[in-house]
Amino acid sequence: GKVRAPTHIISTISDDRGEEPCYAGVPMSSIVEQGYGVGDVISLLWFKRSLPRYCTQFIEICIMLCADHGPCVSGAHNTIVTARAGKDLVSSLVSGLLTIGPRFGGAIDDAARYFKDAYDRGLTPYEFVESMKKKGIRVPGIGHRIKRGDNRDKRVELLQEFARTHFPSVRYMEYAVQVETYTLSKANNLVLNVDGAIGSLFLDLLAGSGLFTKQEIDEIVEIGYLNGLFVLARSIGLIGHTFDQKRLKQPLYRHPWEDVLYTK
């Protein structure tokens, strides 16, 4: 009989062999003719399925909210310095992207992992936060450099408002809010940040849509899909900062001596 030669690559998300490319089996003409948006394309290429409108709208809101947060944050700062050193678009972009990690923008996956584990094990917010403290781990998704209990992050409020109106269940988000209530009782800067809001709400999206098995949810959380939302979103802003610096013909950046403590 026929023997299939072994392939060197396996791919399951897209196919370019036919007359038109397909994303998770959906041809490009349907994507365009049926008015799909970026949220639908992310659903197809990341989750390999079409998601209901409230889910794709939520994904698009995350992308819009995280697209930029001004020139002073780690990522934009790096991009601006790199663009001013005369580097090209891709170099300026990746220099900003490389700052995304556990402290800045890349805490979404860990927030989802820790909130899920604590909620599923039935830990009270007190037990969860104190157990993290004992392990010497900062709670991912909690804390911000400039946001405070009396100066909340509007982005978090907008995400919560959307989810409360459209999601069938927001139990992980409510748990994250209870954790925030406890951490705020310890210090005023320990707010639920945008990473924590997206991490907890994405758990609700995955668990509440009824479209993912428990095993699929565990895999998504374990592999860590969710930082991808911040990386994708912030690329929009970092590209904008690169163009801005080039348009303004800004010279090479050098940090002022006065702002450095030279000491032994």
Ligand code: ACO
């Ligand atoms: N969990 C528990 N305690 C915390 C946390 C936290 N997430 N964040 C701060 N603290 C406490 C600690 O006691 C800390 O003291 P330590 O340095 O001895 O650990 C104290 O608050 C002061 O912390 P600072 O370092 O001054 O806080 P800073 O303002 O520099 O940090 C940051 C802000 C980096 C966001 C921090 O809160 C943190 O690491 N959070 C977890 C990671 C996270 O969620 N990052 C995403 C932020 S949102 C975004 O980037 C889009």
Ligand code: LMR
């Ligand atoms: C951001 O979205 O970049 C911020 O929340 C981080 C910051 O330092 O403001």
